[in-house]
Amino acid sequence: MNRKDGFSQAILDWYDRNARELPWRRLGGAHPEPYHVWLSEIMLQQTTVVTVKPYFNHFISRWPQVSDLAAAELDEVLTAWAGLGYYARARNLHKCAVAVCHNYGGSFPADEAELLSLPGIGDYTAAAVSSIAFGKRAVVVDGNIERVVSRVYRIADALPQAKPVIKAHADVLTPSDRAGDYAQALMDIGSGVCTPRNPKCELCPVASFCDGFSAGDAETFPQKAPKKKKPxxxxxxxxxxxxxxxxxxxxxxxxxxxxxxxxxxxxxxxxxxxxxxxxxxxxxxxxxxxxxxxxxxxxxxxxxxxxxxxxxxxxxxxxxxxxxxxxxxxxxxxxxxxxxxxxxxxxxxxxxxxxxxxxxxxx
The missing domain is CATH 3.90.79.10 (Nucleoside Triphosphate Pyrophosphohydrolase)
Incomplete structure (x- = not known):
């Protein structure tokens, strides 16, 4: 089955009807503020949407522009971040804000390669900011999207080794137009429909494209290597x-x-x-x-x-x-x-x- 034809359109049609309202999003085709997209994506790493919302709102209220964040003392940022965990993110958040102001005049670059040059921005965040904030075609793959793609193709390789294979398939599916909306739609589907346990396949807009659904074993994907016991x-x-x-x-x-x-x-x-x-x-x-x-x-x-x-x-x-x-x-x-x-x-x-x-x- 040629999934590219019809897959992304079904995803976007679903998103137009079911998109979550989140404080960093702009629905109806408008591109959100790049500062908001970047801030939310850094906060959402290893953290849930429910936890992030109040932190995001507090940061935006206290530092409305990236220049305000860059001018803040690191201690202020770390104190405001306390409770979100993974504190290297907060240190890099401040460094990145300073770099954006120093190197780009306070405006985030749209190009993935330039975004990758900034502190704390990796492949996923660069793709997310480029596509969601600027409408560029970029292949965005977070944990939710990994799950959706691995089930659609029944990818047998175990994570994390499967990541390049999943990204290659995600690249085939990503449309040229509305790539940011498409990525956010897959995130929403992964969060609320294609869930880790008991996926709601009957509600999925792309079940007809999904090999996991056809085989009746979608929940077994993505495959994961056995966890090592934590000392x-x-x-x-x-x-x-x-x-x-x-x-x-x-x-x-x-x-x-x-x-x-x-x-x-x-x-x-x-x-x-x-x-x-x-x-x-x-x-x-x-x-x-x-x-x-x-x-x-x-x-x-x-x-x-x-x-x-x-x-x-x-x-x-x-x-x-x-x-x-x-x-x-x-x-x-x-x-x-x-x-x-x-x-x-x-x-x-x-x-x-x-x-x-x-x-x-x-x-």
Whole structure:
């Protein structure tokens, strides 16, 4: 069956009737603001639409133009991003806004190759911005589109090895006109019709083109390689409180997980449980004077990253009146001011663990 003839038109006809109303979209054929498309696509990586909406609206309200975002302090952006996860995205978001203003006069380029030269923009985002914001023909393939295409063609190769094959088939199906609407339509279909479990094939506008539907095994695609078991890393983390009730926080290194975000001091995250010498070394390293030996701990804090699980054992430690601090990246902050810093979800879990049974903080 020649799927190219009729496939994209059926998709676009469905979209004209069923498109989701989203704050970064413009329906009725109008191209949306490139800044809005780029911002939403960065936020939507590894994150759901429901979660992204309030963040997107907050960013647009606070920084209406890309030039406003470029002029903001990185700490402001990281604080506004807190809770979305994958914090390298926020750092690159700020770098990209600066680059757009410096290199392109505050206007995003329409060309995929130029978009790819910007920080934090990969193949998918470049194609999405080029097609959705500028109407260029580009092959957009996100997780939803991967699922639709793999089922249409019953692609037997397992992900991630199947990605080039899926993209090649997606290229054949992508129309020259309304490529942005077509991509958004496939995303909507993947989100609400061609779902990972129990796909609603009876509602799909292209079921007649789908080999998976014909074979009755659409739900088994895309094929995925067996998942590796995630290791569990452990560490001790310290809620160090001075005589004024302030808590010691410090900034993580720019590179790596939670880069540039704020944290409570902790031992290294490793698969072997920390030993007492490591705990004492940490307290010496951060240079807090007058600390007591860590008392009874609060409840264990668990968090899952992409490649490992993490278990943190929080300790509440009392310091002297002034506290002292031997690190340029560490400072004292009252708990009711935590909302003013870039505190990631993991650290908010630590706060809740410490305050369990003592009331809660509005973070």
């Amino acid at each position: 569990t890393r452990k560490a001790h983390i310290f809620w160090i409180e001075n005589g004024r009730g302030e808590v010691l926080v410090r900034r993580r290194e720019e590179s790596g997980l939670l880069g540039g975000m704020m944290e409570f001091p902790s031992t290294a995250w490793q698969e072997q449980a920390p030993v007492p010498d490591e705990v004492e070394a940490l307290l010496t390293q951060i240079g807090v004077e007058g600390t007591s030996k860590p008392p009874v701990t609060t409840e264990l804090v668990r968090h899952t990253f992409t490649h490992f699980h993490l278990e943190l054992t929080p300790h509440v430690v009392k310091a002297g009146e002034a506290g002292g601090s031997g690190s340029n990246d560490a400072f004292w902050l009252a708990p009711d001011a935590f909302s003013t810093i870039a505190l990631p979800t993991l650290m908010k879990k630590v706060v809740q663990s410490v305050f369990k049974g003592q009331g809660s903080l509005d973070l």
